[in-house]
Amino acid sequence: MTGILGFVGLGLGKGDITLKGLDFLRKCSIIYFDTYTSLSSEINQAYLEELTGKTVKPVNREFLETEKRKEIYQRCLKGENVAIACIGNPFFATTHVALRIEAEKLGIKTEVFNSFSILDGILSATGLEPYKLGKIVTIVYPEPEYGYFPTTPYKVLRENLARGLHTIFLLDLKLEKKLAMTIPEAIELLTSMEKQFNEGVITEATIGIGLARVGTSTQVVKAGKLRKLEKMDFGEPPHTLIIPGTLDPIEREALKILGNIEDEAITEWLQRLKEKPKNT
Amino acid sequence: MTGILGFVGLGLGKGDITLKGLDFLRKCSIIYFDTYTSLSSEINQAYLEELTGKTVKPVNREFLETEKRKEIYQRCLKGENVAIACIGNPFFATTHVALRIEAEKLGIKTEVFNSFSILDGILSATGLEPYKLGKIVTIVYPEPEYGYFPTTPYKVLRENLARGLHTIFLLDLKLEKKLAMTIPEAIELLTSMEKQFNEGVITEATIGIGLARVGTSTQVVKAGKLRKLEKMDFGEPPHTLIIPGTLDPIEREALKILGNIEDEAITEWLQRLKEKPKNT
Numbered sequence: 316m317t318g319i320l321g322f323v324g325l326g327l328g329k330g331d332i333t334l335k336g337l338d339f340l341r342k343c344s345i346i347y348f349d350t351y352t353s354l355s356s357e358i359n360q361a362y363l364e365e366l367t368g369k370t371v372k373p374v375n376r377e378f379l380e381t382e383k384r385k386e387i388y389q390r391c392l393k394g395e396n397v398a399i400a401c402i403g404n405p406f407f408a409t410t411h412v413a414l415r416i417e418a419e420k421l422g423i424k425t426e427v428f429n430s431f432s433i434l435d436g437i438l439s440a441t442g443l444e445p446y447k448l449g450k451i452v453t454i455v456y457p458e459p460e461y462g463y464f465p466t467t468p469y470k471v472l473r474e475n476l477a478r479g480l481h482t483i484f485l486l487d488l489k490l491e492k493k494l495a496m497t498i499p500e501a502i503e504l505l506t507s508m509e510k511q512f513n514e515g516v517i518t519e520a521t522i523g524i525g526l527a528r529v530g531t532s533t534q535v536v537k538a539g540k541l542r543k544l545e546k547m548d549f550g551e552p553p554h555t556l557i558i559p560g561t562l563d564p565i566e567r568e569a570l571k572i573l574g575n576i577e578d579e580a581i582t583e584w585l586q587r588l589k590e591k592p593k594n595t
Numbered sequence: 596m597t598g599i600l601g602f603v604g605l606g607l608g609k610g611d612i613t614l615k616g617l618d619f620l621r622k623c624s625i626i627y628f629d630t631y632t633s634l635s636s637e638i639n640q641a642y643l644e645e646l647t648g649k650t651v652k653p654v655n656r657e658f659l660e661t662e663k664r665k666e667i668y669q670r671c672l673k674g675e676n677v678a679i680a681c682i683g684n685p686f687f688a689t690t691h692v693a694l695r696i697e698a699e700k701l702g703i704k705t706e707v708f709n710s711f712s713i714l715d716g717i718l719s720a721t722g723l724e725p726y727k728l729g730k731i732v733t734i735v736y737p738e739p740e741y742g743y744f745p746t747t748p749y750k751v752l753r754e755n756l757a758r759g760l761h762t763i764f765l766l767d768l769k770l771e772k773k774l775a776m777t778i779p780e781a782i783e784l785l786t787s788m789e790k791q792f793n794e795g796v797i798t799e800a801t802i803g804i805g806l807a808r809v810g811t812s813t814q815v816v817k818a819g820k821l822r823k824l825e826k827m828d829f830g831e832p833p834h835t836l837i838i839p840g841t842l843d844p845i846e847r848e849a850l851k852i853l854g855n856i857e858d859e860a861i862t863e864w865l866q867r868l869k870e871k872p873k874n875t
Contacts (some may be wrong), residue, residue, distance in 0.1 A: 322719075326709065330615030333606060333710075337614065404715040409845055412722040416848050427719045429606065429810055430613075431711035434725070435684040439602075439707045442692040445714070446731055450760060453726075478754065480730060530709055565689055568696050 318344075318395040320387065320418045322405035324430025327530030328357040332366070336428035340367045344395040347387060351376045351490050352410060353402035354553045356528045363400065371400075375491060379410055387414070391423045404432035433555060436529035437483060440536050442569025447560060449480030454501045454556075455487040456494065469508035472558060473516050476588060479561040486554050495552030498525040502545040502556070517541065520587040522580055524557040524570070525549055538574030561588060598624075598675040600667065600698045602685035604710025607810030608637040612646070616708035620647045622676050627667060629681040631656045631770050632688035634833045636808045643680065651680075655771060659690055667694070671703045684712035713835060716809035717763060720816050722849025727840060729760030734781045734836075735767040736774065749788035752838060753796050756868060759841040766834050775832030778805040782825040782836070797821065800867040802860055804837040804850070805829055818854030841868060 321343070323336045332340075340346055340363075348363055350373045363371045378384060390397045405411050405427060415425050438445055452471040457464040468484060475482045484505075486496035502523070509517035519542065527535040527549035535549055541558075562570065562585065570576050601623070603616045612620075620626055620643075628643055630653045643651045658664060670677050685691050685707060695705050718725055732751040737744040748764060755762045764785075766776035782803070789797035799822065807815040807829035815829055824836075842850065842865065850856050 324711075324715075326613060330618070331613045331709065333611050333613055334617065335610030338610070404711065404718060406715075406718040406722060407725050409724060409843075412845055412849050415722070416845070416852055419852050429611065429711050429715055429719050431604075431684065431709050432715050432718070432725070434714055435604075435686075435709055435712050438684060438686040438712070439709050442686060442695070444689065445687050445712070446733075448728075448731065450729065450758065451726055474758065478730065563689075565692055565696070569692050572696055572699050 316394060317423050318391045318393070318397060319424050319426050320391050321396065321398045321426045321428055322411055322415060323398045323400045323428040324405045325358050325400055325402050326430040327355055327403060327433065327436050328532065329362065331430060331530065333428060333430060336430060337366070339426070339428055340369060340398050340400065342396050343369060343398045344390065345369065346371045346398045346400050347374045348372065349374060349379065349399060349401040351379070352408035354488055354490060354495060355402045355531065356533065356551050357531045358402055379414065384414065388418060388421055388423060391418065392421070404430060407432045433485070433529055434483070437526065437555065437557065440526055440529055440534060440573065441524055441557065442573055443481055443557070443559065443566055444563060447479070447481050447566070449475030449478060449482050449560065451483045451485065453485040453487060454496060454504055456489065456496065457504070466508050466511065468505065469512060469516060473514060476516065476560055479588070481557055481559045484556040484558070486556065488553065496554065497552070498527070498547070498549050498554045498556050499545045501554070502541050518587065520583045521558060522576065522584045524559065524574055526555040526557070527551070528553065529555060536574050538570050538576035540580055561585065596674060597703050598671045598673070598677060599704050599706050600671050601676065601678045601706045601708055602691055602695060603678045603680045603708040604685045605638050605680055605682050606710040607635055607683060607713065607716050608812065609642065611710060611810065613708060613710060616710060617646065619706070619708055620649060620678050620680065623649060623678045624670065624675040625649065626651045626678045626680050627654045628652065629654060629659065629679060631659070632690060633682035634768055634770060634775060635682045635811065636813065636831050637811045638682055659694065664694065668698060668701055668703060671698065672701070684710060687712045713765065713809055714763070717806065717835065717837065720806055720809055720814060720853065721804055721837065722853055723761055723837070723839065723846055724843060727759070727761050727846070729755030729758060729762050729840065731763045731765065733765040733767060734776060734784055736769065736776065737784070746788050746791065748785065749792060749796060753794060756796065756840055759868070761837055761839045764836040764838070766836065768833065776834065777832070778807070778827070778829050778834045778836050779825045781834070782821050798867065800863045801838060802856065802864045804839065804854055806835040806837070807831070808833065809835060816854050818850050818856035820860055841865065
């Protein structure tokens with residue numbers, strides 16, 4: 316009989332693991348800790364070892380996406396229970412879906428121990444309505460030396476705003492290069508996309524919500540005009556940026572109380588959203 | 596000094612509470628258990644009492660949205676720690692955002708103990724990409740006696756499909772009337788919207804993913820043409836329906852393995868999506 320390959324979400328910070336997830340980790344011979352698809356200021360190898368009393372092996376992209384990963388399946392096929400533990404929700408990353416499919420095809424039993432993703436953290440931190448979320452998009456680091464400057468975030472924002480929806484920008488992580496994009500960097504990139512397309516999506520009136528270390532004890536939530544957020548220091552990564560669409564009265568109230576934004580900035584932005592953008 | 600009002604997510608099933616959330620519940624004088632915004636086949640008052648050893652008071656809409664709710668604030672103002680516990684993510688429901696704002700305005704310290712919502716459960720159950728999620732929408736029970744037949748779900752589906760995005764349909768709960776919409780009922784309602792608008796959004800080729808009791812030990816995931824899903828029995832509520840947009844190779848593979856759909860049905864649907872719908 317094969318062992319179980321469990322995908323265990325760790326949530327966003329210390330103590331966010333579920334009872335069910337912890338119980339499974341304690342039954343494993345080894346825990347593979349994914350250190351590349353996500354980042355938390357509170358969760359690391361030492362924390363996981365202390366929590367579980369088990370051997371924790373940090374694994375990066377090179378391990379999970381090359382032949383090296385087969386070590387995981389071999390253990391399961393020998394009858395061991397093994398966990399792949401990751402920050403946030405285990406299936407937020409395509410890599411984990413691919414690993415699960417591959418394991419299932421090898422006849423290995425897989426189980427999922429859910430935890431919450433940055434999406435839930437954002438809803439809790441901001442009071443924004445889940446029904447108002449538009450397509451999510453990642454702002455990635457351009458690589459000018461290769462002529463690489465992806466502008467999908469601008470297009471997604473424009474489409475979401477046309478439907479009155481909020482846009483969550485996840486910010487690029489290149490953890491192997493010790494890089495994690497900050498909110499000011501993200502705003503600068505969006506501003507340069509506006510210069511390129513000139514469709515009036517990012518203007519003086521555009522407001523945003525800057526979030527740092529969502530779901531941890533040092534979480535920061537600051538809402539305001541982008542040009543104001545651009546000058547702020549949000550501290551350590553990870554950072555997230557949201558540009559809201561239309562706001563219901565409760566969302567508006569929540570942004571004022573939780574994000575400390577002036578009412579006039581909201582009024583100006585909602586007014587701007589009613590005007591037809593250029594070229595559309 | 597006031598006590599803390601904690602909003603505690605319970606996840607979707609037994610053992611889904613986080614260590615942090617459980618720790619807080621055990622420090623409370625009383626736990627108000629929201630029984631109306633969501634539903635789980637595994638979480639009830641007895642389970643919460645056993646888990647925490649505390650007094651658990653089930654509260655419905657009538658309590659949380661009328662003057663009766665002030666009992667919660669009065670306890671906090673007297674210095675007690677109090678929890679509002681709910682299935683899923685605590686801020687998936689507007690009611691909880693409103694309660695939090697009100698408490699903050701009264702000078703009560705609020706804290707959030709995140710847990711995961713149906714969104715994370717869906718990602719884990721299906722392997723669908725978070726970046727491909729479109730606007731979420733609820734299919735509500737029509738009330739023909741009042742001429743009430745909301746067709747927003749059809750419009751949202753059409754818009755999401757035009758962008759290649761997946762549509763999550765949350766299905767109406769009227770728990771006080773012991774009603775919870777099933778997947779066959781939801782498909783019937785969508786089909787009757789198609790008859791009304793006749794835009795070719797719901798056709799013989801349309802596929803769906805039917806999910807029952809997501810995140811619990813009796814979770815069911817079945818993918819296939821809507822007309823096939825419409826004849827299936829998914830068992831006890833809650834049910835959820837998804838109509839996928841374009842599918843990446845990994846999403847397609849995941850749907851076959853996790854949802855047991857025939858490859859031909861996927862091919863036909865993806866072909867259909869490339870054709871321009873009528874009237875748009």
